[in-house]
Amino acid sequence: MSAILEQKCPNCGGAVEFDANSQRLKCPYCDTEFDVAAMQQAEEFKSNSVQDINWNSQNSQWEAGETDGMNVYVCNSCAGEIVADATTGATTCPYCGNQVVMKGQFSGELKPDLVIPFKLDKKTAKEALKKHFKGKKFVPKAFLSENKLDEIKGVYVPHWLFSCDAVVEASYQAEKYRHWSDSKNNYTETSAFSIYRSGSLGFDNVPVDGSTKMPDDLMESVEPFDLKDAVPFSPAYLAGYLADKYDVGVDTSMPRANERIRQSAFDAFKDTVEGYNSVTPIAANMNVANGFYKYALYPVWILNVKWKGETHTFAMNGQTGKLVGNIPTEEKKAKLIGGLGGAVLGAIIYIIAAIISSL
Amino acid sequence: MTKKLFAILVAFVICLSMVISASAYTDTYVYDPDNHLTSSEISEINNYASYIESYTGVTVMFSITGQEDMSNDEFAYMAYDTNTDNDMGICVVHNTTDEMYYWYVTDEAQALFPDAVVKDMLTSYDSSESYFDGIYAYFETAESYVEGVNAPVADNSPTEAVTEKNENKPEEDTTKFVPVDRKLPLVVDNANIIPDDAEKALLERCDMFASEYEMEVAIVTVNDFEGKTSEAYADDFYDYNGYGWGENDDGVLVVYKPGAEGEREIWITTHGRGSEVFFEGIREGMITDMIPFLTTEDYEGAFTTYLDRAETQLKPGIAVIWLFILMLAGAVIGLIITGSMTAKNKTVVLQKNAKVYTRQGSMNVTGRNDVFLYTRTDVQPKAQDNDSDNDSSTHTSSSGRTHNGSGAKF
Numbered sequence: 001m002s003a004i005l006e007q008k009c010p011n012c013g014g015a016v017e018f019d020a021n022s023q024r025l026k027c028p029y030c031d032t033e034f035d036v037a038a039m040q041q042a043e044e045f046k047s048n049s050v051q052d053i054n055w056n057s058q059n060s061q062w063e064a065g066e067t068d069g070m071n072v073y074v075c076n077s078c079a080g081e082i083v084a085d086a087t088t089g090a091t092t093c094p095y096c097g098n099q100v101v102m103k104g105q106f107s108g109e110l111k112p113d114l115v116i117p118f119k120l121d122k123k124t125a126k127e128a129l130k131k132h133f134k135g136k137k138f139v140p141k142a143f144l145s146e147n148k149l150d151e152i153k154g155v156y157v158p159h160w161l162f163s164c165d166a167v168v169e170a171s172y173q174a175e176k177y178r179h180w181s182d183s184k185n186n187y188t189e190t191s192a193f194s195i196y197r198s199g200s201l202g203f204d205n206v207p208v209d210g211s212t213k214m215p216d217d218l219m220e221s222v223e224p225f226d227l228k229d230a231v232p233f234s235p236a237y238l239a240g241y242l243a244d245k246y247d248v249g250v251d252t253s254m255p256r257a258n259e260r261i262r263q264s265a266f267d268a269f270k271d272t273v274e275g276y277n278s279v280t281p282i283a284a285n286m287n288v289a290n291g292f293y294k295y296a297l298y299p300v301w302i303l304n305v306k307w308k309g310e311t312h313t314f315a316m317n318g319q320t321g322k323l324v325g326n327i328p329t330e331e332k333k334a335k336l337i338g339g340l341g342g343a344v345l346g347a348i349i350y351i352i353a354a355i356i357s358s359l
Numbered sequence: 360m361t362k363k364l365f366a367i368l369v370a371f372v373i374c375l376s377m378v379i380s381a382s383a384y385t386d387t388y389v390y391d392p393d394n395h396l397t398s399s400e401i402s403e404i405n406n407y408a409s410y411i412e413s414y415t416g417v418t419v420m421f422s423i424t425g426q427e428d429m430s431n432d433e434f435a436y437m438a439y440d441t442n443t444d445n446d447m448g449i450c451v452v453h454n455t456t457d458e459m460y461y462w463y464v465t466d467e468a469q470a471l472f473p474d475a476v477v478k479d480m481l482t483s484y485d486s487s488e489s490y491f492d493g494i495y496a497y498f499e500t501a502e503s504y505v506e507g508v509n510a511p512v513a514d515n516s517p518t519e520a521v522t523e524k525n526e527n528k529p530e531e532d533t534t535k536f537v538p539v540d541r542k543l544p545l546v547v548d549n550a551n552i553i554p555d556d557a558e559k560a561l562l563e564r565c566d567m568f569a570s571e572y573e574m575e576v577a578i579v580t581v582n583d584f585e586g587k588t589s590e591a592y593a594d595d596f597y598d599y600n601g602y603g604w605g606e607n608d609d610g611v612l613v614v615y616k617p618g619a620e621g622e623r624e625i626w627i628t629t630h631g632r633g634s635e636v637f638f639e640g641i642r643e644g645m646i647t648d649m650i651p652f653l654t655t656e657d658y659e660g661a662f663t664t665y666l667d668r669a670e671t672q673l674k675p676g677i678a679v680i681w682l683f684i685l686m687l688a689g690a691v692i693g694l695i696i697t698g699s700m701t702a703k704n705k706t707v708v709l710q711k712n713a714k715v716y717t718r719q720g721s722m723n724v725t726g727r728n729d730v731f732l733y734t735r736t737d738v739q740p741k742a743q744d745n746d747s748d749n750d751s752s753t754h755t756s757s758s759g760r761t762h763n764g765s766g767a768k769f
Contacts, residue, residue, distance in 0.1 A: 137701070138701050165721070186739040189734060191733075192733050192735070194729075196729075198724070199723045200725070201721055202721030203713055207716075215707075216709065217707050221707045224716070260711075268722060272724055325707060328704075331701060334697040334700065334701045335697065338697030339693055340690070340693075343690040343693070345693070346686040346687070347689075349689070357675050
């Protein structure tokens with residue numbers, strides 16, 4: 001069982017949080033701000049004592065099998081028992097509301113290489129959602145007026161980042177056309193060519209969602225994240241947010257990265273076949289050279305909107321502010337209005353044209 | 360020198376003989392000093408040549424001579440020049456001594472009578488059995504080439520002149536004259552079946568169509584087709600009475616022959632733009648609509664229906680098919696627009712590729728080989744874009760003009 005890392009304010013003893021605006025740790029009680037690196041050093045001094053305190057005594061409280069798929073922690077502030085998913089890496093104590101980070105989830109081999117800290121706060125996410133609904137057509141009116149923002153949470157989502165040189169070998173059939181005509185016939189001359197290309201193309205940090213809790217399409221839709229803001233992982237950044245450790249292994253994630261890389265590599269090499277009227281791929285092979293991967297936590301705001309008992313999930317990139325999410329749409333109404341409206345407009349044009357021509 | 364003098368002398372003799380012959384006939388187009396032809400044959404050919412000259416403006420001459428010493432080319436020139444001032448013309452000389460042909464063509468007529476044409480005329484002459492038949496064929500061939508070159512309408516109708524003077528003349532030649540102006544009204548009730556007041560009303564409408572829509576819509580009733588088919592009769596009636604609006608004689612004409620059941624015949628002929636406006640489907644629709652009236656002898660009703668349908672076709676307007684096309688196009692465009700609107704509501708989608716993660720400048724093409732395989736040429740016959748060409752009824756009438764038509768016997 002893991003331990004909890006709770007970052008306490010050296011000033012007043014309150015639990016500190018990572019502040020997205022100042023990019024520093026901040027105590028919500030006494031407003032004192034601390035540098036992440038300084039706090040980390042301070043924590044290292046007392047880390048041993050933290051790990052020793054809570055472990056063995058709690059273990060016997062649970063029957064075997066009872067805690068499958070979940071972990072039990074004890075809150076450092078109020079000694080309350082926190083039950084969380086086995087993958088949860090950071091959460092809020094349900095009793096005292098303090099932000100807690102499960103230290104064991106991100107230590108040893110599980111330690112992420114990188115983290116992009118949240119740049120945008122909860123308020124920005126709420127505003128972005130409002131903006132997202134604005135100007136959208138064929139959304140049920142009731143949804144706009146009745147929808148309720150049920151939950152909003154900042155989550156560090158585990159991602160595998162794949163970097164490599166894609167080594168490509170591809171062949172194409174290409175054609176050039178020439179047209180001319182005489183008084184009787186039209187002529188088309190087709191010249192066919194066999195094309196071969198080989199070479200390499202580099203890719204950096206192609207992300208694959210490492211969490212089963214997060215839908216893959218939602219995570220790919222909030223892309224891209226910019227690694228220029230990435231910093232070496234420190235648990236301090238997790239304070240105040242939710243965090244999951246990966247539960248999809250790197251081997252399971254690799255095929256998805258390959259798929260995306262292959263498509264881009266093939267597209268890029270096809271673009272090198274120039275000067276033809278048509279190019280048809282015949283065969284293409286890709287191998288990966290110099291491949292390596294990293295483990296990173298990406299900041300995502302998850303906004304759950306409830307309407308008519310259903311939850312609609314929206315996600316905002318915590319770094320760039322890009323917000324995605326499907327809005328309920330009246331498809332039938334859209335088709336009816338489009339089809340019928342267009343036909344009526346066509347009829348009106350006909351009538352006007354008929355009147356003009358008869359003048 | 361003696362030769363020249365002799366030539367002048369011969370020319371003088373020819374001129375003299377021509378003046379004499381000219382006094383015998385209205386004009387001289389054939390010269391026959393060795394009397395290969397009878398005087399009635401010469402007269403007939405002269406009539407024909409005169410007819411050609413009157414409606415084409417081209418003078419065609421022919422001469423048969425056994426003359427040995429004179430330059431034949433000069434002879435041809437002299438024969439032509441002494442007889443006419445027309446600078447559009449040709450004179451061919453058949454020298455019976457050396458069995459050679461010589462000809463003179465005026466400068467203006469060079470384009471009209473290239474060697475190939477003259478040879479064609481001579482082939483017609485040569486392949487006939489008698490001199491008369493040969494010379495006649497020569498003129499016929501000449502006429503086929505000069506037809507329609509120039510059409511000065513003579514004050515005295517040449518058609519009549521020829522038919523009066525020559526009963527043997529084939530009728531098709533005498534009727535090949537298409538007048539510029541219409542000779543008959545747009546409603547001709549020769550069978551006398553349309554009530555007079557109705558005829559007047561129909562005529563008014565036809566005249567209105569002509570001025571309003573620049574298209575002559577004509578109605579003709581007859582008791583018989585003079586031995587022709589309904590199609591030929593309608594075409595000839597149209598052509599030789601000068602029907603049709605404007606330069607291209609645009610128009611439509613219906614000919615109806617009343618009779619007992621199974622004997623009634625109707626034909627609608629079209630020419631010029633009329634063939635485009637009243638295409639096959641329209642003509643057949645007109646006939647189908649008219650038949651119920653015609654069988655009950657409601658001629659006013661029948662021809663009013665014909666004019667109604669004609670007006671529908673002529674009235675500038677937009678065919679109903681466009682209503683459907685516009686509505687369909689509108690619906691498709693509408694669906695595309697609302698489709699693009701609703702597509703904005705769906706933003707969650709798996710990425711197709713990893714393009715944004717491509718390392719800048721890392722593209723490295725090491726192998727590049729473009730091998731030429733083969734060349735293939737496809738031949739596609741051009742589509743005919745003329746509508747009337749697709750009309751199966753397109754045919755040439757006796758006047759040589761193109762008509763379209765539809766008819767029925769019921």
